[in-house]
Amino acid sequence: MNTSNLKSLNEIINNQKLIYSIYAFIKSVYGNKRGRKYKVSLIYQIVITIFKLRYNLPDRVLEGLLKIDHVTISRIVQRISLYIGNIKLPVDNKNELNIEYYVVDTTTIRIGKSKNKKTYSGYKNYHGVKYQLICDSENKIKEISRGYEASIHDKKVFIKEYEEIRDRINQELEILGDKAYVGLEKENVKTSSKRNEIRYKKDKLKGKEDNKILNKKRVKIEHIFANIKNYRILRYGNYYAKDKLNSLFKAICVIYNLSKIEK
Numbered sequence: 001m002n003t004s005n006l007k008s009l010n011e012i013i014n015n016q017k018l019i020y021s022i023y024a025f026i027k028s029v030y031g032n033k034r035g036r037k038y039k040v041s042l043i044y045q046i047v048i049t050i051f052k053l054r055y056n057l058p059d060r061v062l063e064g065l066l067k068i069d070h071v072t073i074s075r076i077v078q079r080i081s082l083y084i085g086n087i088k089l090p091v092d093n094k095n096e097l098n099i100e101y102y103v104v105d106t107t108t109i110r111i112g113k114s115k116n117k118k119t120y121s122g123y124k125n126y127h128g129v130k131y132q133l134i135c136d137s138e139n140k141i142k143e144i145s146r147g148y149e150a151s152i153h154d155k156k157v158f159i160k161e162y163e164e165i166r167d168r169i170n171q172e173l174e175i176l177g178d179k180a181y182v183g184l185e186k187e188n189v190k191t192s193s194k195r196n197e198i199r200y201k202k203d204k205l206k207g208k209e210d211n212k213i214l215n216k217k218r219v220k221i222e223h224i225f226a227n228i229k230n231y232r233i234l235r236y237g238n239y240y241a242k243d244k245l246n247s248l249f250k251a252i253c254v255i256y257n258l259s260k261i262e263k
Helices: 003-014 016-031 042-055 059-066 070-085 093-098 154-168 198-202 204-228 242-262
Strands: 102-110 126-136 141-144 175-177 189-191
Touching: 003 042, 016 042, 016 070, 016 242, 042 059, 042 070, 042 242, 059 070, 070 242, 102 154, 102 204, 126 154, 126 204, 126 242, 141 154, 141 242, 175 204, 198 204, 204 242
Parallel strands: 102 175, 175 189
Antiparallel strands: 102 126, 126 141
């Protein structure tokens, strides 16, 4: 049994605030299950799921580590990930008042199953599923999109998602995006100036300074993506099909938000 694996598991177990926050949100849904009771307690199922998401050890290895059948572990991770992904976090009114702007961007997760022509990204040179996140100036994820084929342009993803999310965000605040979101001014999306644009040519110094300020604000979402991809199940999860990846990705985003609340 690898001592580093045990140490990593103990670190997750010691993060009691996060575990009990998740438990508090999903215990009512979990309790409504019909049929036989699960042999593994809900708290332990949550620990197993976070551990699997974070380190992505093979289920056979986890079987030896946790003394639980690998099939049971796989079912636990699928079930608890769905529960976590469906958590609706309460609105923090104080946080809402502090929000100055939103940031939008997409990230692509490699897949090994459910491949087709649309899932291939010519830019990334692999098959994947694309997810769009909108975060606020307080470093919290505000909106998580459904999974889209990697070949779909970021701008099209935004347009498809915007109709559903427009009532859940403050439309008076700007949404900062990269150059992929050019032309969405009606949706209050602000992008950096291109060098061939009139607004940039009129005052290059101001254009450079405005771009610098915008990019400093946009880096928040890059930090969030980096944090999310610390969960190895996303970095090395290319053997998951799209539907399963959707639930895993959403669960990790919710865990990220909960960890921010606990701080």
